């Protein structure tokens with residue numbers, strides 16, 4: 525049954541003309557949009573609907589974010605009720621939903637955290653960099669501890685500083701030069717280990733290299749290390765279990781803050797509420813966004829441990845308060861929606877469901893290893909990557925055009941999957957990151973469609 529009652533080609537045509545004449549889209553080439561577009565008008569569960577009535581199974585939860593699925597009418601009611609009561613006031617004052625949401629987040633973190641609200645994942649990381657620097661100014665007066673250690677192939681956002689923190693040369697090239705305040709190290713990308721080693725005999729060479737970099741830069745110049753626990757940008761890289769605890773130990777050894785990017789990983793995605801909770805670490809700064817509201821409202825946050833919070837506490841004359849502000853941070857409507865979104869997640873046990881359904885989907889996708897183009901299938905919960913290669917033995921990358929055809933085949937057969945692959949030109953890992961409510965039947969459809977796409981590619 526179509527989710528759209530009356531598809532109207534004339535309406536679709538008018539929207540396309542209006543859009544092409546007026547909108548500047550992110551990251552897609554307008555010349556391509558002239559011939560191929562999706563005009564989304566409705567969505568429910570894991571399905572989005574084009575104005576012409578075509579339905580797509582959204583294997584990417586929008587942009588890795590609609591964790592509770594589309595079409596939850598109760599969130600519209602929450603937003604409307606809150607807007608009637610208090611539409612907005614700056615967060616230099618307090619408001620009811622933002623206080624309740626911060627308390628909820630603190631509880632989910634296991635206690636001991638305060639939350640600073642912002643509007644996007646980029647801003648959450650950016651605020652984290654600034655909080656780390658300001659913390660170091662308070663704790664080490666007269667010193668310059670300002671650098672962030674980050675990993676190649678990581679993605680941490682679109683602002684200049686978050687892009688600089690990211691390790692994707694291709695995304696950065698048009699905006700160079702950067703500041704040099706962000707120092708990059710090799711990622712734990714075990715399928716293509718940057719050191720040519722294999723786990724576990726590698727002895728976690730990537731962490732040793734991180735220590736070498738910290739020592740080389742001078743620990744007294746470093747404010748923080750930023751890591752995304754399961755790296756989405758590099759084609760979904762799940763690190764060895766000891767990786768994050770060892771990075772945390774390095775941070776403690778050298779008095780450096782641990783900043784964890786949970787923008788995609790957070791809110792149930794990897795099978796726990798937050799991915800760092802798989803590894804028993806206790807980050808100092810945690811950036812959250814996307815799943816915090818399942819994108820029903822734009823809201824994000826920088827969550828800081830109380831040891832960091834305490835550094836910002838003092839008499840006004842000490843000038844220790846957070847030295848930044850943004851207009852919409854702690855927006856009552858966004859906070860109210862985010863809070864109900866999290867309550868839905870808890871009520872429906874969506875983190876557990878992500879673990880269960882993710883294991884089922886991963887198993888199905890591993891069945892595709894019968895195709896010689898499938899080099900590796902990896903993931904945690906419902907964050908999964910299928911890396912495609914020309915030759916499994918040499919791991920030579922698939923041609924960009926061939927990879928693009930596979931993605932297009934899936935879309936033309938009603939299944940949206942993503943493209944990931946870090947700093948290499950045209951990453952060739954298929955990313956799968958559906959709403960956490962995806963059913964097993966819908967997972968089967970993703971596997972079957974990808975199977976057909978790979979068969980078509982084999983035949984071509």
Ligand SMILES: Cc1ncc(COP(=O)(O)O)c(C=O)c1O
Pocket residue numbers: 587644645646647649679680681682752756785787788813814
């Ligand atoms: C890991 C990670 N961090 C940060 C961001 C930036 O979030 P936003 O696009 O909301 O600014 C993203 C966006 O995809 C991301 O994947």
